[in-house]
Amino acid sequence: MTVQQKGRQTREITPPPRIIATAAIGGYKEKKSPLAADFDYIYDDIRAGCASFEKAEHEMQMKAANFALSRAGLKPEDIDILLAGDLLNQITVSGFTARQLAIPYLGIFAACSTFTQGLGLGALLLGGNAAGRALIVSGSHGCTSEKQFRFPNEYGSQKPPHSQYTATAAGAAILAASGGEIAVTALTIGKVVDLGVSDPFAFGAAMAPAVADSIAVHLQEMQRSAQDYDLIVTGDLGKVGREIAWELLQRRGINYDFDRFVDCGCLLYGQDSNLNAGASGCGCVASVSMGYLYHLLQQGKLRRILLAASGALMSPIANQQHESIPGISHAIVLERIDG
């Protein structure tokens, strides 16, 4: 495999590393999602049988990792590098996953785009002969996120209509040089874009400019048109951020069918008006891309998609200190390769 630099942010890998196994794990809200059938396992219990929400989040990461490993017929010791991250302070849940799997571990963080950062970085490490097989894991839990970033759910506080709900979900993927027909063929590493949104409930709006920027840079550096993709998938912009990103792309002269400009947060929670603008969280793009979208690629219903997840690089402390919200979007190309 070789990595080719296409401009400053984009890299193409030939032959591309394959995603040889995936897993998508869901929680109590995912069960009611239109994508429920695409999850490998759904926990009925909000605590996933654990003593705390944080332990439940770890349990779900482990379930995703173990599903992917078992599907690939591999053991943890067959994996060279674990790339994992999550939303919790000091990404502790991922550290616990690394402890349990005992795989050489690189902790990563890009908020809700952590999973695409991991897939992209994994593809680069395989492409550069730094690893033979990489396991990428990420997830989130609605209750740990609300408690940490806003208020514990038990307080019953109201959220505005443009807010989103953190997915209680996890996703995993195993990358290898061969095996399986779905590949990571290229990626665009995001730059931080921050247009000054500081409302911590409006991170869809805060992230939209970064998403539009990464998509535009990607198309330019790959010398492709948006039409070269069956879908352009954003991570968790939600209903509000999706429309903003769409408008920003049009202003840059990038025209695309709005129906094919889909968002994992809208796909996962968008049909439930109680869940406001849709889903968010590391587990959202991880589970939707490694479940629903991966299945469509496997079935040949999609051939090539651009997955431009996004992250809001904020914390409650930063908000309290009147910082605006830096957005970032790491975009990867998932492609069906026959033969």
Next chain:
Amino acid sequence: MTVQQKGRQTREITPPPRIIATAAIGGYKEKKSPLAADFDYIYDDIRAGCASFEKAEHEMQMKAANFALSRAGLKPEDIDILLAGDLLNQITVSGFTARQLAIPYLGIFAACSTFTQGLGLGALLLGGNAAGRALIVSGSHGCTSEKQFRFPNEYGSQKPPHSQYTATAAGAAILAASGGEIAVTALTIGKVVDLGVSDPFAFGAAMAPAVADSIAVHLQEMQRSAQDYDLIVTGDLGKVGREIAWELLQRRGINYDFDRFVDCGCLLYGQDSNLNAGASGCGCVASVSMGYLYHLLQQGKLRRILLAASGALMSPIANQQHESIPGISHAIVLERIDG
């Protein structure tokens, strides 16, 4: 450049990427350190002229990045990838640095070993042709850390003698294919090791087993003896953890001169008995390695060192839930290459 896999955890890069510029920035405690003269800039003001400790931590990261860039005669747009991380929740300080520099950004986290994870990952990305130049930045602030992990300093709470003080410091390095005589020739990606220490003040002890493991794996996979290194440098085990790691290495049959088994935390704060077991924090290994140690390599007083920084992958929430502390250590080889 090519990356060669030496066993599961170790990678060698030939020809090795060079560290073409570095910076070490310190704060109020660093001024009294025996290493003070090796810092490029020291802030007298505990807030570095900023309105909050968090903003001061960001200011110091930026100062480190800008020092390194200016020393290399480069602008942010000349850098392909920024690898940065810190101890603050959601590594927000690094996100702000990425926002200001506008360099394609990968957020990383390995607690106090974040800087060596960044240097190692940067070397792998250069080695695999994924980047031409990488900027690695990390830092920490004594007041943001105490407030976030323990108590605000203003409470005046007592710390036990085996505890450490987070460095108020930042370090930066720029990696490129050529230029300068100091290179990152190899690295060993750490596995999490956790022997059950749960005292949040005892992270030197908690991390020591991971450090011993990474050093032992490194020597075995590189087929080298400890004597092949002029120094084996740990990140911030402090006085207590250093002795434990030393004993664990001896039990594994690795004999080495205790005087050459040095620790950045002991070097930085170890002579001040008011600072207990020494320094810790992302800024400790970043500033000591890119200041003091880099200078010794430049002067030819050292030719090859193993820098095995370590991180305690803990959070207050994890501690409150009675989790023990997972330790990790990413080790890199810094080497003087003539010609």
